[in-house]
Amino acid sequence: MLKPLKSKVEEKYQELYETVGSVIDKWGNSRDNLIAILLNVQSKSSRNFVSKEAMLVVSEIMGISAQEVYEVATFYHAIATEPRGRFLVQLCQGTSCTVNKAVNVKDALEAEIGIKIGSTTPDGMFTFEYTPCFGACDVSPAMRLNGKVVGNLTQEKIKQIIIECREVAENE
Amino acid sequence: MSKTVSVISKNFYSVNPDSIDEYIATGGFEGLKKAVSMKPEKIINILDRSDLQGRGGAAFSVAKKWTHALRVPAPVKGVMCNADEGEPGTFKDRALLEHNPFGVIEGMIIGAYVGGGSQMNRARIYIREEYSYLHDRMRNAIRQAEERGFLGKNILGSGLNMEMNVVSGAGAYVCGESSALLESTEGKAGRPRIKPPRLNNVGLYNLPTLLNNVESYSIVPILVRDDSEYRSYGTHRSIGTKMISVSGKVNKPGVYEIPFGITIKEVVYDIAGGLNSDRLLKFVQIGGASGAIVPASQIDTPISYEGLAEIGVAVGSGAIVVADESNSMLDYFESLAHFFAHESCGKCTPCREGNRQLVRIVELMKSGNATSADFKRLSGILKHMKGSSFCGLGKTEPAPFLSAIKHFEDEIKGYFK
Ligand code: SF4
Ligand code: FES
Numbered sequence: 001m002l003k004p005l006k007s008k009v010e011e012k013y014q015e016l017y018e019t020v021g022s023v024i025d026k027w028g029n030s031r032d033n034l035i036a037i038l039l040n041v042q043s044k045s046s047r048n049f050v051s052k053e054a055m056l057v058v059s060e061i062m063g064i065s066a067q068e069v070y071e072v073a074t075f076y077h078a079i080a081t082e083p084r085g086r087f088l089v090q091l092c093q094g095t096s097c098t099v100n101k102a103v104n105v106k107d108a109l110e111a112e113i114g115i116k117i118g119s120t121t122p123d124g125m126f127t128f129e130y131t132p133c134f135g136a137c138d139v140s141p142a143m144r145l146n147g148k149v150v151g152n153l154t155q156e157k158i159k160q161i162i163i164e165c166r167e168v169a170e171n172e
Numbered sequence: 173m174s175k176t177v178s179v180i181s182k183n184f185y186s187v188n189p190d191s192i193d194e195y196i197a198t199g200g201f202e203g204l205k206k207a208v209s210m211k212p213e214k215i216i217n218i219l220d221r222s223d224l225q226g227r228g229g230a231a232f233s234v235a236k237k238w239t240h241a242l243r244v245p246a247p248v249k250g251v252m253c254n255a256d257e258g259e260p261g262t263f264k265d266r267a268l269l270e271h272n273p274f275g276v277i278e279g280m281i282i283g284a285y286v287g288g289g290s291q292m293n294r295a296r297i298y299i300r301e302e303y304s305y306l307h308d309r310m311r312n313a314i315r316q317a318e319e320r321g322f323l324g325k326n327i328l329g330s331g332l333n334m335e336m337n338v339v340s341g342a343g344a345y346v347c348g349e350s351s352a353l354l355e356s357t358e359g360k361a362g363r364p365r366i367k368p369p370r371l372n373n374v375g376l377y378n379l380p381t382l383l384n385n386v387e388s389y390s391i392v393p394i395l396v397r398d399d400s401e402y403r404s405y406g407t408h409r410s411i412g413t414k415m416i417s418v419s420g421k422v423n424k425p426g427v428y429e430i431p432f433g434i435t436i437k438e439v440v441y442d443i444a445g446g447l448n449s450d451r452l453l454k455f456v457q458i459g460g461a462s463g464a465i466v467p468a469s470q471i472d473t474p475i476s477y478e479g480l481a482e483i484g485v486a487v488g489s490g491a492i493v494v495a496d497e498s499n500s501m502l503d504y505f506e507s508l509a510h511f512f513a514h515e516s517c518g519k520c521t522p523c524r525e526g527n528r529q530l531v532r533i534v535e536l537m538k539s540g541n542a543t544s545a546d547f548k549r550l551s552g553i554l555k556h557m558k559g560s561s562f563c564g565l566g567k568t569e570p571a572p573f574l575s576a577i578k579h580f581e582d583e584i585k586g587y588f589k
Contacts, residue, residue, distance in 0.1 A: 034359035035342050039301070068360075075361035076342030077514070078301040094260030095457060096419040098507040099495045132345060132511050133260035133461075134302035137419035137493070138426050147304065 009060045013053050019044055020057040029062055034072055037062075038079050047083035047124065048146075055081075077131070085120045085127035087165045089113065090144040094133030102141040108155045109143075112162045125169060175442050179402050179413050180390050181429040184271040189309060192316040195274040201322060203393030204278050204285075208330035210396075212242050212286040218395050222403055222411045228254055228348070228385030229459065229488045230564075231477065234392075240372045241287025241382040250376030251284045251295040251334070252383040254353055258300060258345035259460025260511060261491035264415040265386040267427035269299065269306045272390060273313040277336065279389030281322060282396060284334050287382040292325075294376065295336040296357050301343050310338045345515035349563050350383050352517070363519045364563040387415050387490075406432035410476035414487065418444040420456075420494035433479070436471040440494055451496035455579070457504075459488020461511055462568035464575040465504075484575070501580050502537055502587055505573065509534045512569050523566030526557040530573075537587040547588040551577070 010017045023040045027033040037058060042050045050073050059066040073079045091097075091106055106117055113126045120127040136142040139151025150161060178184065188194045195201070207215055220235035241249070253276060257265040268276060276297070284293045299307055314336050317323045325333050339357050341347050347356045351365035354376050375381025391412070394402055406412045410432035416439065419425040423445030430439065436456060440446065447453055453468045458475075464485040466473070473483050480487055495504065513527040533550050536542035554570035561567045577584055 031359040032339070032357065035356065036340055039340065039342060071361050072359065075363075075517075076301075076344050078341075078343030093507055093510055095461060095493045095504065095507050095511075096261050096425075098503055099420045099493065099499045103503075130510070132343075132514055133258065133262075135257065135263040135266050135300070137261050137263055137417065137491075140419060140425070144302075 007060060009056055013057060016053055016057055017061075020054055021061060024058070024061050031062070031064060034058075034062065034064065034069070035076065035079075038069075038073055038076075042079055046086070048085070048088055048127070049080040049083050051083075052081070083120075083124070085125055086169060087126050088144070088146050089126060089128045090131035090134075091117070091128070092133055092136070092140065092142050092144075093130040094137065094140075096133070096137035097140040097142060100140045102153075104155075105141045105143070105153045105158065108158045109162075112158055126165070175430065175434055175438055176428045177405060177413055177431050178429055179394060179405070180268070180275075180387070180415060181271070181427075183275065184267070187272075189271050189273050190312060192274060192313070192320060199397065200274050201278055201320075201393075203396040204281055204322065205328060207282045207285055207393075207396050208328050208332070215282065215286050215396060216242070218399055219392070222395055222399055223409075224388065224391060224395070224412070225477070226385055227387035227391070227414070227490070228257075229259070229486075231487060234384065234388055237372065237384070238283070238286050238382065241283075241380065244373055244380040246380045247289045247291045248379055249284070249287065249289040249293050250379040250381035250383075251280055251288060251293055252353065252357070252376060252381055253280055253295075253297040253386060253389055254348060254350065254383060255297055255299040255303070255386045256341050256348040256353060257386075257489060258302075258348050258515075259462065259489045259491055260507070261419055261457065261493040262417055262460045262489040263419075264417045264427045264490050266303055266306070267417075268386050268390050268415065269303065269310060273310050274317070275390045275393060276310075276386055277313055277317050278322070279384075279392040280336070281317075281327065281332075281334060282392050283382050283384065283389065285327075285330060285332050288332060288334065289380075290331065291333055293332070293334045294379065295334055296339050296376065297336070298339045298341060298347070298353050298357050300341040300347075302341075304340065307338050307340060314338065344517070345511075346517045346563070346565055349565060352563070353383070354381065361517075363517045407474070407476045407478070409478045414475070414490050416475070416490040416492055418492045418494065420492075421447050421449055421451075421453075421496045421499070422494050423448045430475065432476040433474050435474050436466065436492070439475065439492060440471065444494070447494070447496055449496050449498065451498050454495050454497050454499060455576075456495070457493045457572060458485050458491070460491045461508060462565075462571055463488045463491065464571050465579060466575075467579040501576055501583050502534070505576070506534050506538065508569075508572055512565070516565065520562035520566065522557050522559075523561045523563075523569070526553045526561075526566065527569075529553050540589075542588045544588050547585065
């Protein structure tokens with residue numbers, strides 16, 4: 001890993017520097033790996049996002065201006081620059097899911113998680129948002145839970161899934 | 173009798189997609205072996221004979237594209253596979269990557285043989301983030317192909333050199349647009365480039381680049397090996413088969429391979445098992461989010477380039493979303509408007525602002541406060557987007573809205589006071 005001499009960023013965010021550095025080492029320090037690196041850095045954050053500090057570190061190690069890193073990070077929907085919940089619940093708003101009444105699923109999820117779509121629970125446990133079609137239309141209505149597809153959603157299934165999430169969190 | 177066929181999908185569920193040996197045992201890489209013994213022009217002739225058209229949606233002649241690639245002189249070239257399908261309702265490339273990864277790779281290598289340079293050609297498969305569970309499958313397939321000498325230096329003694337990588341998208345529909353796809357592959361924000369220069373001259377890393385869709389590449393090895401079966405299907409103006417994805421209110425949603433020329437009705441009722449409700453079919457949307465809305469009265473139309481063109485519809489990505497009488501046009505508009513507003517890259521005004529206004533008008537319709545002046549605005553915005561957007565996203569987006577207004581005029585006007 002290439003480090004600038006006497007880096008202020010490294011001094012300030014030592015731990016982050018290590019983590020991000022190892023991600024960059026894994027992918028290789030080249031511009032075309034920037035998106036993969038940001039996704040990977042995000043997956044290591046407990047709140048599912050890439051912080052400003054992390055972007056600074058990426059910028060310094062990769063030698064890409066901070067503005068450019070920020071531009072890329074904010075352009076792509078799969079990369080978040082604000083903290084998200086421990087569980088990211090993304091309900092599809094695509095056409096297939098719409099005709100199969102994703103709106104009922106939305107109501108059920110709001111009731112179960114206890115927040116309106118588009119927000120995060122105060123305890124940081126869940127973020128619930130709409131997402132465009134992710135190609136699971138054959139099992140619509142569908143959602144992604146931390147990136148994993150869950151399809152053929154029913155009220156019963158939703159209840160079960162949210163209970164399981166809470167159990168997982170409790171055992172952590 | 174089953175109305176589906178299996179030429180491109182021949183390996184589905186019968187060949188282990190993680191094993192190159194199984195792929196080879198069923199004739200895999202025979203197409204490539206034959207290809208490297210032929211002159212590139214001969215291969216292009218085969219594609220031309222089947223009139224293969226780009227299967228991502230644009231339907232541009234593959235033979236023409238490859239001829240161009242062959243003619244551009246350069247020692248190193250780019251070879252790209254667009255696996256970023258993001259049209260709502262479309263998931264046929266997912267099935268091809270999942271069940272026939274080696275077929276995609278083989279098609280790309282033949283592409284490089286025909287249109288590549290003499291030195292280390294750079295091949296990239298750009299797969300959307302939403303399919304991240306398939307990235308490793310593709311990487312594994314590439315590794316096995318390298319081990320067998322189908323990738324790397326001097327492939328099968330042909331003098332062709334090629335290295336191949338998987339690149340992940342990060343959730344941006346516009347990256348399916350070819351120049352945006354390249355920007356993204358290079359690690360930048362995926363905004364479409366100004367053209368010219370065209371990508372076949374200045375593409376990936378400024379190299380001349382051959383870019384095709386997953387399905388187009390998958391068909392190539394089959395045609396090169398022996399195109400007789402493929403050519404026995406279809407109509408005389410739409411030769412062969414098409415991978416389609418059917419979803420919505422049907423009993424058996426899924427990915428199917430159909431011969432060109434069967435009707436929408438046959439797909440909905442005979443292949444996808446009919447409607448999953450006791451309501452009547454209301455409309456289908458063909459070709460993805462930017463595809464046209466086809467009312468129930470037109471479902472006897474054959475699915476072929478010429479058949480659909482007669483009712484002003486394009487084959488597009490091959491998606492068919494089915495809606496019944498319980499689905500309102502308003503809900504459908506809402507889904508479309510939000511999708512495009514979310515996905516517009518913001519580079520040009522007609523699309524960026526047009527989408528913002530579309531969402532507002534749909535919201536007014538929902539709240540019952542839309543007026544006839546809003547209807548006029550809606551029509552005006554759609555016209556401008558179609559005529560003056562910078563890239564295909566904004567240009568094609570009006571199609572479903574305009575066709576819906578045409579076929580469901582009363583219902584839609586009913587949402588405006
Ligand atoms: S039409 Fe314009 S704003 Fe819309 S995606 Fe294309 S370039 Fe971006
Ligand atoms: S429309 Fe919801 S997953 Fe495709």
